[in-house]
Amino acid sequence: KVVVGGDFTSLDYVTRTRVARLDAVNGALDLGFLPSGSGPNGTVRSVISQTDDRIVLGGGFTAINGVVRNRIARLNYDGSVDTSFNPGGGADGPVLALAETFLGGQRKVILGGGFTIVNSVPRNGIARLNDDGSLDSSFAVGLGVNGNVFAVAVYPTNSVFAGRTIIGGDFTFVNGISRGRLARLNVDGSVD
Secondary structure (H helix, E strand, O other): OEEEEOOOOEEOOEEOOOEEEEOOOOOOEOOOOOOOOOOEOOOEEEEEEOOOOOEEEEEOOOEEOOEEOOOEEEEOOOOOEOOOOOOOOOEOOOEEEEEEEEEOOEEEEEEEEOOOEEOOEEOOOEEEEEOOOOEOOOOOOOOOEOOOEEEEEEOOOOOOOOOOEEEEEOOOEEOOEEOOOEEEEOOOOOEO
16 A cells, blocks of 8 residues: 655545555555545645554644644554554644654654654754654754754664664754755764
8 A cells, every 4th residue: 555645635536635545556545544534634744654554644734633743643554543652742843754763673753854842852853753652862963953854764774874864954054063955863863
């Protein structure tokens, strides 16, 4: 299956609010995913399908299916909100990029965007969440970035660079270090 997000209100002439799932073979709309009339109340800018088939959404929304989720949420396979993933106050600005990674066998979600706070903690443009949605305080990016992060990529767990993250965007500094729109971060969030 392929999950799509955006700012649409219908897909294939069927009401679908900003997120939908399609059949990977023929592109047909999956009518069993998110019933008509539900979904995010704002734009979806990033979607990842996790290795356990749950779906993480980032964007400009503040609720999904009536559940408060400020700009970051996880859905179960059927499209219902995964309440075991609770990002607390969420992000105070748009989440524009997402990536899933594993550290020591623990699933993590990396967020990039135009935010300055995640779950009441200062995080300029980049943050990492634990599998339950809580902020991963071991990923300390200091001052963060001085612009939006539009792309996040992680190295595979079997790589010598496992745990490191590459970010791209319209920033020129990462934690006070000059980096022109592209940077690699160490496992702890420091600039590599």
